[in-house]
Amino acid sequence: MYxxxxxxxxxxxxxxxxxxRDVHVFYGETEAIKGVDVDILDKTVTAFIGPSGxxxxxxxxxxxxxxxxxxxxxxxxxxxxxxxxxxxxxxDPVQLRAKVGxxxxxxxxxxxxxxxxxAYGPRIHGLAxxxxxxxxxxxxxxxxxxxxxxxxDRLNEPGTGLSGGQQQRLxxxxxxxxxxxxxxxxxxxxxxxxxxxxxxxxxxxxxRQSYSVVIVTHSMQQAARVSQKTAFFHLGDLVExxxxxQIFTNPKDPRTxxxxxxxxx
Amino acid sequence: xxxxxxxxxxxxxSSGSALVRRRNRKQVIVQGLGxxxxxxxxxxxxxxxxxxxxxxxxxxxxxxxxxEVFVDPDEVSVEKLPRGGFxxxxxxxxxxxxxxxxxxxxxxxxQNIFSNGAQFALRDMxxxxxxxxxxxxxxxxxxxxxxxxxxxxxVKRETPEAQxxxxxxxxxxxxxxxxxxxxxxxxxxxxxxxxxxxFPELAGLKGALVGSFWxxxxxxxxxxxxxxxxxxxxxxxxxxxxxxDLIEVNINNLAAVPSVVFGLLALAVFIGWFGMPRSAPIVxxxxxxxxxxPTIIIATRAALKAxxxxxxxxxxxxxxxxxxxxxxxxxxxxxxxxxxxxxxxLAQALGETAPxxxxxxxxxxxxxxxxxxxxxxxxxxxxFIWADSPERGFVSRTSAAILVLLTFLIxxxxxxxxxxxxxxxxx
Numbered sequence: 001m002y003x004x005x006x007x008x009x010x011x012x013x014x015x016x017x018x019x020x021r022d023v024h025v026f027y028g029e030t031e032a033i034k035g036v037d038v039d040i041l042d043k044t045v046t047a048f049i050g051p052s053g054x055x056x057x058x059x060x061x062x063x064x065x066x067x068x069x070x071x072x073x074x075x076x077x078x079x080x081x082x083x084x085x086x087x088x089x090x091x092d093p094v095q096l097r098a099k100v101g102x103x104x105x106x107x108x109x110x111x112x113x114x115x116x117x118x119a120y121g122p123r124i125h126g127l128a129x130x131x132x133x134x135x136x137x138x139x140x141x142x143x144x145x146x147x148x149x150x151x152x153d154r155l156n157e158p159g160t161g162l163s164g165g166q167q168q169r170l171x172x173x174x175x176x177x178x179x180x181x182x183x184x185x186x187x188x189x190x191x192x193x194x195x196x197x198x199x200x201x202x203x204x205x206x207x208r209q210s211y212s213v214v215i216v217t218h219s220m221q222q223a224a225r226v227s228q229k230t231a232f233f234h235l236g237d238l239v240e241x242x243x244x245x246q247i248f249t250n251p252k253d254p255r256t257x258x259x260x261x262x263x264x265x
Numbered sequence: 266x267x268x269x270x271x272x273x274x275x276x277x278x279s280s281g282s283a284l285v286r287r288r289n290r291k292q293v294i295v296q297g298l299g300x301x302x303x304x305x306x307x308x309x310x311x312x313x314x315x316x317x318x319x320x321x322x323x324x325x326x327x328x329x330x331x332x333e334v335f336v337d338p339d340e341v342s343v344e345k346l347p348r349g350g351f352x353x354x355x356x357x358x359x360x361x362x363x364x365x366x367x368x369x370x371x372x373x374x375x376q377n378i379f380s381n382g383a384q385f386a387l388r389d390m391x392x393x394x395x396x397x398x399x400x401x402x403x404x405x406x407x408x409x410x411x412x413x414x415x416x417x418x419x420v421k422r423e424t425p426e427a428q429x430x431x432x433x434x435x436x437x438x439x440x441x442x443x444x445x446x447x448x449x450x451x452x453x454x455x456x457x458x459x460x461x462x463x464f465p466e467l468a469g470l471k472g473a474l475v476g477s478f479w480x481x482x483x484x485x486x487x488x489x490x491x492x493x494x495x496x497x498x499x500x501x502x503x504x505x506x507x508x509x510d511l512i513e514v515n516i517n518n519l520a521a522v523p524s525v526v527f528g529l530l531a532l533a534v535f536i537g538w539f540g541m542p543r544s545a546p547i548v549x550x551x552x553x554x555x556x557x558x559p560t561i562i563i564a565t566r567a568a569l570k571a572x573x574x575x576x577x578x579x580x581x582x583x584x585x586x587x588x589x590x591x592x593x594x595x596x597x598x599x600x601x602x603x604x605x606x607x608x609x610x611l612a613q614a615l616g617e618t619a620p621x622x623x624x625x626x627x628x629x630x631x632x633x634x635x636x637x638x639x640x641x642x643x644x645x646x647x648x649f650i651w652a653d654s655p656e657r658g659f660v661s662r663t664s665a666a667i668l669v670l671l672t673f674l675i676x677x678x679x680x681x682x683x684x685x686x687x688x689x690x691x692x
Contacts, residue, residue: 069581071505098584108575110594121583124593171579178583 015042017182017212018063023077025058025067032058034236035077040182040229045204045213047227047244049220051259054233056216060184063214064100065093081182098125101175105187107167109159109174114151117159117170118142121178137177144210145173146203165196172203176211183207185215189222201226220260224248232256317671321664327453327466328416330378330442331405332358336391338399346392351384352376358404362445363438374435378442380407382467405449407466410658412439416450419657430657456665460633461642461650465658468651470666475633476546476626476641477615483550483637484557484614489607491554492561499562500569501591520559527555528620536624544625544640552624553614560613564606568599601688608681612674618645644670 018040025033033055040046040063048056058067065086067073079086086096098121109117118138121127128134138155142148147169151162159170168188175183185204189197204226207213217223223230224244231241232253240247240256251257337357340350356376360366366375383406390404391397407413411430414420416439426433442448459469495516503509531552535541541548572595580590621627627646634641642650648670651663 064582066578066581069577094584094586096584097582102578102582104575104578104582106575108573108579110576110579111598120580120585124583124585124589174579174583 016040017042017081018214019080019083020059020062021078023059023062023075023079025055025062026074026076027070028072032236033062036238038231038238038241040212040214042181042212043208043210044229045208045215045227046229046231047223048214048216048231048233049218049223049259050233050239052218055236056231056233057186059233059238060186060214060216063182063184064097064102066097066102068093098178099180100182100184101178101180103168103171103175103183103185103188106191107164107171109162109167109170111158111160113156114142114159114162114170115155118173118177121174125178127177127179141173141177142170144176144207145169146199146206147173163196165192165199168192168196168200169203172200172207176207180211182212182214185213187216187218190218197222220248232259234259317664317667320661321668322661323417323419324456324658324661324665325453326417326450327455328408328413329405329449329451330408331403331447331449333361333401334358334387334404335401336387336398341391341398343391343395343398346388349388349391351387351391355379355383355387355404362442371434374432375438377409378412378435378438380409380466381464382407382462407455408448410465410656411435413466414657415439416443416448417661419661456662457669460631461629461647462631463629465654465656465662468659468662470644470647470669472630472633473642473644473647473666474669476549477643479546479634479637479641480549480553480621480626480643481611481615483547484553485607485611487551487554488557488561488610492558492607493565493603495558496562496565496569497591497596500566501595502587516559516562520563522556523619524556524617525619525623527552528623530555531620532623542638542640544628544630544642545638546626546634546641546643547637548624549621549626549641549643550637552620553617556617556620557607557610557614560610561603561607564610565599565603568602568606569595571602572598601684605681605685608677608684612677612681615677616645616670616674618649621646622649644673 016039018038020036020038020040023033023036024031036059048060050056061067062075062079063081063086067075075087081096081100084091110120112120115138118141119128119134122134122137128137139148139152142151147166150166151170159167162170168191172183172188188204189200192200201222204213204215208228215223215226227244229242230244230247232239232247232251232255234255240251240253242252247256248260251260332355334354335358337350337354340353340357342349356372359375359378360372363375366372383404386406387402387404390402408416411420412435415422415431415436420430422436431439439448455467455469457470457474459467460472462468499509499513499516503512531548535548535551536543576594576598577590580594585593621643626641626643627650628640628642629650630640630642644666648663648666651659651666
């Protein structure tokens with residue numbers, strides 16, 4: 001079941017990036033997240049696993065305040081990024097999202113050129129003063145996303161013309177271009193074929209050198225392959241959070257065990 | 266293969282086959298009804314176009330008469346051009362052809378071969394070049410309506426003379442002129458280059474075309490930005506509460522309000538309270554904008570809704586603000602849909618008659634407007650005026666005007682379809 005030896009991996013940084021305390025999320029009257037406490041470390045891949053509708057995506061979207069765009073959604077509790085409360089009134093969610101990049105389930109490049117897709121974020125945040133600066137950012141981001149060699153000769157072609165896996169890496173390049181500290185990935189491989197999935201997973205492992213990565217996934221194998229920390233969500237509760245190896249080999253909670261052995265979910 | 270019994274073929278059970286037969290029969294009936302409905306619609310369309318073309322095509326040519334006119338210095342003098350005896354000069358040119366005609370009443374009917382506009386055409390020629398006085402000029406002018414009808418065989422020669430608009434004698438003159446090669450039937454450019462006239466042979470659509478153009482321009486300039494603005498606010502920014510629901514319901518209702526009501530509103534408000542000019546395309550355009558705006562709002566909202574949420578998320582995800590998402594991504598992607606809706610809304614406005622009648626755009630105006638503030642008619646109201654006119658010549662002109670209006674409508678809709686198919690995006 002596990003094709004990489006997860007046990008040998010160690011979490012090599014203990015700086016806390018995100019810290020959530022008693023987070024509740026309500027959609028109207030429905031409570032989707034029921035009091036989650038979690039610390040997400042820097043330079044670490046943290047996987048959120050759990051059955052459909054367990055709230056893992058909802059919680060992920062709290063971390064860059066994407067839930068703000070849903071009218072009926074209400075978040076209580078406290079989430080800090082580097083010690084600062086991201087739900088503080090003085091925090092601009094737009095600025096927050098530049099620091100906390102997001103990659104979505106379905107590759108969603110803008111219907112513009114590859115170059116413009118990557119350059120969009122730096123442009124709106126004023127990160128590049130000259131065209132040359134912007135060129136540098138675009139190249140760096142595409143290299144980060146392991147797309148440079150494939151895309152460098154077709155920067156002016158539409159991003160929507162790439163293959164699914166390339167599109168998803170383009171979306172990663174786009175997220176990386178604004179210079180974020182955290183990358184949130186909402187099931188980034190669920191729309192990709194196995195080869196593209198392998199490429200993206202490899203990329204996630206590289207991205208860990210520079211970013212704190214949080215990934216929501218349906219695939220437990222994927223969580224085991226790419227993450228160092230795993231959080232198991234069930235019906236809006238964070239059931240268990242710990243080292244990936246420990247969660248998969250020696251879960252403490254019976255619900256976790258049932259899920260990873262395939263009895264619930 | 267020939268020996269397929271019921272047992273061998275599991276799909277051919279005896280009760281099943283009756284069911285299948287019934288189902289297939291229903292399928293055939295449904296398809297047949299659909300085909301019949303489409304055929305009926307196509308037939309009606311064909312009858313409409315055919316009847317318009319068969320009456321209207323004759324208005325696309327106009328019978329002209331060519332005469333050698335001696336601009337007699339005794340009748341015409343440069344000093345008093347406006348009152349010059351151009352009628353007499355014209356008549357003299359015909360008298361040369363028919364020297365036997367001397368009686369006053371007969372001379373008058375001979376004169377009637379010319380359109381009433383002929384004397385003005387000659388006057389304008391002389392006014393442009395004073396040296397023509399005392400010379401002979403070749404003049405090609407429209408013939409009057411009864412002779413135009415005669416030439417187009419709309420007045421039948423077999424009809425008893427008493428019931429005919431031209432008597433045998435007049436027919437004789439006309440045939441003599443025709444035999445002399447003085448009668449021609451060129452394309453009737455006057456239909457689009459002349460403004461309205463009491464005389465069918467001179468009446469054209471220029472005033473209506475220009476009036477419709479100004480009215481549509483005003484309508485577009487008002488309804489497009491306001492409609493898009495309202496739609497963007499309602500769709501993207503407005504809080505979803507009872508007030509926005511109320512506004513939405515009312516906009517949908519507004520789209521269904523009969524246009525004559527908008528005309529009354531415009532009459533009361535624009536003309537009554539604000540004292541804006543009657544019959545002016547600016548008021549017409551503002552009235553049409555009232556009707557077009559709900560259409561544009563609804564089309565724009567639908568186009569905005571059709572932009573997939575993944576694009577909004579993508580833009581929000583890299584830290585675009587709400588207005589950057591809307592104006593940088595959603596609006597450009599929705600533009601083809603918005604333009605399509607706008608063009609269809611404008612096409613509707615182009616064909617709208619009732620509100621324009623109420624604000625007086627059915628006035629009799631013999632010059633094309635030079636600004637949206639001048640009195641004018643519009644295409645549909647011009648059709649209305651001509652359809653109401655007793656002269657025979659207006660019958661074919663009405664059909665021709667309808668064909669012109671339909672041409673514009675079809676062109677606009679074709680542009681809308683082209684835009685939609687060109688920019689349609691598969692997600």
